[in-house]
Amino acid sequence: MPKDNTQTDGGIGASTLRREDIRFLTGEGMYTDDIQLQGQTHAVFARSDVANGVIKSIDTSVAAAMPGVLAVFTGADFAEVGGNPAGWLINSRDGEPMKEPKRPVLAHGKVRHVGDAYAAVIAETRAQAMDAVAAIEADIEELPAVINMAEAVKGGSLVHDEIETNVCFDWGWIEDNRAATDAAIKAAPHVTTLELVNNRLVPNAMEPRASTADYNKGTGEYTLYTTSQNPHLTRLLISAFVLGIPENKLRVIAPDVGGGFGSKIYHYGEEALVLAASKKLKRPVRWTASRSESFLTDAHGRDHVTKIELACEKEGTFIAFRTETMANVGAYLSNFSTVTPTFLHGTLMADNYTVPNVYVNVKAVFTNTAPVDAYRGAGRPEATYSIERVIDMTARELGMDPVELRRMNFVKPDQYPFASAAGLEYDSGNYDRQMDKLEAMIDRDGFEARRIESAKNGKLRGLGLNAYIEACGIAPSNLVGILGARVGLYDAATVRVNATGSLAVMVGAHSHGQGHETAFPQIVADMLGIDLESIEIVHGDTAKIPFGMGTYGSRSLAVCGSAMVRATEKIIVKAKKIAAHMLEASDADIELVDGQFTVAGTDKSVSFGEVALKAYIPHQYPIEDIEPGLEETAFYDPANFTYPSGAYACEVEVDPETGKVTIEKFAAADDFGNIINPMIVTGQVHGGIGQGIGQALIEQTSYDRDGQLLSASYMDYAMPRADDMPFYQVNHDDGTPCTHNPLGVKVCGEAGGDRIAANCRKRCHRRTATRRQKYHPHRHAPDAVARLGRHERQRSLRDV
Incomplete structure (x- = not known):
């Protein structure tokens, strides 16, 4: 349980100062753009200045001959490789799978939004690469752009000709509730209807996206340094779907990252491009986005148009919520773009209330704009905004106090666990x-x-x-698998106790502002009764951590933190066995309090440090019962x-x-x-x-x-x-x-x-x-x- 919140240092519940801030505030952080590799080259992308157009030809001959230019790539170089897939398969109301056009590394055949990259130059310096990009002659036949979602749904100009529609899916939740919700609204004494817009945002993290790739021709191994909230997922997508690099040959490192807010969860084509270029040139290749590129190409957030109806009794008791939303996914499906407006949004449409009927319809729409994906809150803000605005409007129409209207419909403490009409159990x-x-x-x-x-x-x-109310700690895998997730949503942690008693805790979550390097040690220190300073948190490197699903959806502590607890519990179990041998007692009689292993009811004890050393000098304990070393790994898949x-x-x-x-x-x-x-x-x-x-x-x-x-x-x-x-x-x-x-x-x-x-x-x-x-x-x-x-x-x- 939490301790006194006035503490300034210590374990769980203490307001310990953030240890990582020292390096950030003194300029000692190590970001992707800070990494300088020997022989490093520079990538710059040629990007479309039209939103929708057919690529008739690309002439790179002048650019390729310019000073310092080492290679020029176009979409044709990647025509045979895979595309970056969406992370969730969403089915329409009629059971048809969503439309999933390929998202290429570089645009091939057609550009689909302003900023869509269709070529890349690799040169000795960034300035040389920029000059060469300016010399590329691209003949792009401009087509009418589709920007407005209502017009996109009607047809006409298409973002992806091969799917013959601009509607990605037409989703209903919960479809079995639809008839009952429609009937309840039709018969309701009072119905409030509200139409609103949840405006599109650019995430604008302090650090722009950046990637540096280094191919080792001697071993055939790739290393990618990148601004990622989710390095293991990036490795998985590149290996399994985009470039086909064996996963054991690709190492992804996300060093210090200056903010993400969702926009750095996903794999982007620039990461694949620098990897392919590094292999071709046998030299490191670096790319750092300009702020203009970030505005144009980072996944945007929100962009919903919603009609919501609230049906209630005349005294204010809620009967039903019904919504129809058009959600802009932009020109391509990004990794979480299909789940954000559906299961991260629709399942919260009962909010804090005991409303018995909920039905949600979402049409995801392709437009000639930058891709849209999860942004801080990711579906939950959109749900809260719609519900809370319509409740206020209902209160005005009924002449009621808006707070009292909410109170009379709140779920009450004695109703838990509470099954909401939108399919979740609070x-x-x-x-x-x-x-x-x-x-x-x-x-x-x-x-x-x-x-x-x-x-x-x-x-x-x-x-x-x-x-x-929001649903966080995205999970569990068996449920999200049924709902269309193509990955599990567990997490992992390894706790390694060194012979001197210090610890390295390797976690699958990535810290880019959340304070993991401070809060995670507080948990382990509290469990073991040891000094915070003896614990190091390791993250962001797929070569050091068994696996992880990254940081987003407020899942780091609930999921990865729980994995860390489970791994530490395993450490304690083994350490008690070693302590029992040292104290000539049964491990069932060993207690761990404030860093001391004690035989219950006696003054016989050994410290955590002594046990750690004994784990690596097992001269006197039976190795058939206890293996040398003190390191444990745990995976945690939450129940809800x-x-x-x-x-x-x-x-x-x-x-x-x-x-x-x-x-x-x-x-x-x-x-x-x-x-x-x-x-x-x-x-x-x-x-x-x-x-x-x-x-x-x-x-x-x-x-x-x-x-x-x-x-x-x-x-x-x-x-x-x-x-x-x-x-x-x-x-x-x-x-x-x-x-x-x-x-x-x-x-x-x-x-x-x-x-x-x-x-x-x-x-x-x-x-x-x-x-x-x-x-x-x-x-x-x-x-x-x-x-x-x-x-x-x-x-x-x-x-x-």
Whole structure:
């Protein structure tokens, strides 16, 4: 159980300072772009400046003859290799499998979005490669672009001619609920209907994507350094589907990674290209994205258009939710793009409520835009946004208090385990208690006085409150396999105890801002009763870790952390046997307390360090019963999702003359179950809220009718800054522990951002000024002064 949250160091429950921050804040981190290999060459990509077009010809002769150029690749060089597949197979309502066109390494035959790479140059320097790319002559016959999803569904211009439709799938969940839900809505005394847009976002991690490949001709082995949240999956996809490299010959290393938020889960074609080029040249090949490339080619997030209906009794009891959503998947299917709008979204459409009928329909649509995939929250924010907005609208129509409407429909503590109408089984929670805390934190009773005071100053003031639940720790494998997952969603950990008593803990989760190097040792140190500083966390290298499914979906602690607990438990079992031999006792009588193995009821003991040394000097214990060494591996496949929940409130003041929105108060009351490090949890919530504010008030990805990205730089895409943020009130005390993982954790990595859009947009919306911008592959980003000026102009255009 968690300890006193005021601790500054120690095990579970302590706010231990993040040890990894020392190297990050002092500039000692090692990122992919920092890796310099002997003989390193540079890759630059030729990218389409039209959204939809047939490649008639590509002339690379001039480029190939330019100074420093070592090789030029086009899509024809990869025509016979595999394509990057989607990670989940989704069937339509009629049982037909989704349409799954090939996603090539380089576009071949056709380009399908602005920024689609159709050629690559490898040269001695980046400047030489850029010059050569500019010399490539590509004859691309431009076709009408399909950008709007409603138009795409009607047909006409096709993104993929070979599948003869722009609809990837037409999915229903739960199809058996459809008739009952339709009938319930038809007969309901009151039905509220709301149509809304969940706007498209560019993730904009601090570090752009980068990949460096090194082929060893002596051994036939490949090493790929890359900005990945999921190095084992990257290796699996490249080996099994894209290039056919034997998995034992491919090592993927994800060193320090400067943020991901989902956009670095997936395999991208640039990774395969540098591997193939390195083999051809027998030299390392490096590529680092420019910020313009990141805007154009990193997987975008969200982009849903939804119609939601809430049916209820006249006194407010919920009867049914029904939604119809069009989800933009962009030009190609990315690895998690098919599960995000379906099972990560549809299964949450009952939210925190006891509604008996739920039906969800999702049409995934191809368009001539950048691929869309999981972004922080991944389906859960889209569900929360739809449900909480329609509940508020229902409250207004019924003349009810929106909080009381929620309370009367909340799942109650004595109803757990609770089977939701959307197909999940919630194991624990207390939503009324969270709402109680929230109302006290936000001083709801004092809002009317604050509103009147704002009005005296010529300002408008609004308050939005909502509740949420999300499914995290993506699992279990047997369930997700039935639902279409093409991989298992377990994780693994190895605990290696060295002879001197220090530990290396090798985990399948990848840390790129989450604080694993601090929180994971807290768990192991607590279990063994040893010093935190003696424990090292190893991650991000497929050669060192048995397997792992990476970091996303708030799964690191619930899944990989549980694997780590299981491996440590095995260590303790074996260590007790060694200690028993040393103490001439039965291992059943050995207790481990504060790093000491003691014979129960006696003062006879040996330290953990002494046992560790004895494990590697087994001169006196029977090796037929105890093998030398002290190292254990465990795989953990969870029994269920975890279900973090909470209630959030946002109070804003709006200047009607300028449209400027100021967030005056923000409060978050969360239930994350047991908490390992409260300080890290608070930081995660703060970061998520910041991203949510960005989506609600500032960020907007915009394409024109020709498929040109209008928001292709920080001149046109505004990111939230410090002065956009309020001081947050955050409370995650008194959580209800998860009942089915050994740590009792529900996790927190995608909270905050999932909720704020539903709050802010109740009281304000913004319109974003953009200008039409034709993409040029090597147009440099504007300077910082111009960026700031544009940002200020955008912020002044917010509307009530």
